[in-house]
Amino acid sequence: MSNLKDQIRQFCSTYLLRLNTDLGQHFLVDQSILDQIVEAAKIQSNDHIVEIGPGIGVLTKELLQRAAKVTAIELDERMIPLMKEYVHSHLKAKSYQLKAIQENALNTAMPQDEYKIVANIPYHITSPLLQHVFLESTSHPETLTLLIQKEVADRICDTKNAGLLTIIVALFGKATKITDVPPKAFLPPPKVDSAVIHIDAYAEPIADPDTIKQVMKLAKIGFSQKRKMLRNSFGNACLPAGRFQGGLELLSAASIDETRRPQTLSVEEWIALAKAHVQN
Structure with missing residues (x-):
């Protein structure tokens, strides 16, 4: 963990990057958690992955090593060139397909082909994002693997103590919590605990x-x-x-x-x- 954390800290220092925590910018710097996210996502070599809030590309790099294509949607325009630089510096010997979109993901049309969402998302967009991809989009992801606030993750996965998000997700798929993630796994550390969840979408929603x-x-x-x-x-x-x-x-x-x-x-x-x- 310390090695990756030092790398990210040095990268941010080199490019004089100050993170905006108001936008939920907390970079994941724990390699073991990255590995668990990627494993939970069950990425195939022909997959199209949509990543939301990629930041400088720490998770993006991992996704590109396994998937056919990654579409990264980032609100902060500063991050786009930095993400491309970070990814290239680590994957320069590998051919990869990365499409970067500078836009609010809540306003972005999801792909019409099959896709999976894998992301460390800004926690404040968890509810509107799930509503966007399930209730508003004409195409739904095959799976979602998300790093979100632990309290919200627990509620989504707890069908015996449901909230509105529990109902939304349950209409479209089955949610499972993969692991809890402590604040120290991020740079800078958030004030709340986090968790990784995986949602397997049904072939069709359970209602019309x-x-x-x-x-x-x-x-x-x-x-x-x-x-x-x-x-x-x-x-x-x-x-x-x-x-x-x-x-x-x-x-x-x-x-x-x-x-x-x-x-x-x-x-x-x-x-x-x-x-x-x-x-x-």
């Missing part, structure tokens, strides 16, 4: 697009008061267009106990709730 839209509308109502019983959040809720005007009627029709809390509902129960509301 219209049902998914209804699930998201109803789940947002439910999780608006996540610590309270469903009768509190649904009791006076303004429901989306459907069979029922009253939220308590809808809960009853879907055979869901109004004294339950939203985090106890499975994704299948949210789907049942959505279908009860739109059923003819």
Whole structure:
């Protein structure tokens, strides 16, 4: 770890690079964690990898050694030439295909061909990114391997204590936590613990697009008061267009106990709730 950390520190010093932690810039400098990310991603030699927030290319280099192509999406324009320099200095003897895009990943159209996402993402974009790739994009990744905040990782993977992100991910795939990552694995260290998760996307979502839209509308109502019983959040809720005007009627029709809390509902129960509301 110290060797890679020293390399990154020296690289930043050479190019007078000051990291912007407001953009979530914390470079991973632990080789063992890099190896675990790459192993979890199950990268094949013909894969197209999308990396979000590559920084100077520490993970990018690892991806390019295994995949056919890497598309790296970076918001900070300073990083693009530095990433290319860092990658070239390590892979100069190897042929590789790197496409660098200077753009906000939340506004970027995802590839239309098959692709996988592997990234150490800025933690504050975890929720909007997952919504972007699953709910807004016309093409979904085969898998996602992400280094994110531990608290969020635990919530995504804990279907018994669900949050809105848990539901989004469960509609499209199965999430598994790979490993926890301490702050000392980064330069500079973040103030929170981190974790690597891997999401295997299903060939098709477990509900049709219209049902998914209804699930998201109803789940947002439910999780608006996540610590309270469903009768509190649904009791006076303004429901989306459907069979029922009253939220308590809808809960009853879907055979869901109004004294339950939203985090106890499975994704299948949210789907049942959505279908009860739109059923003819």
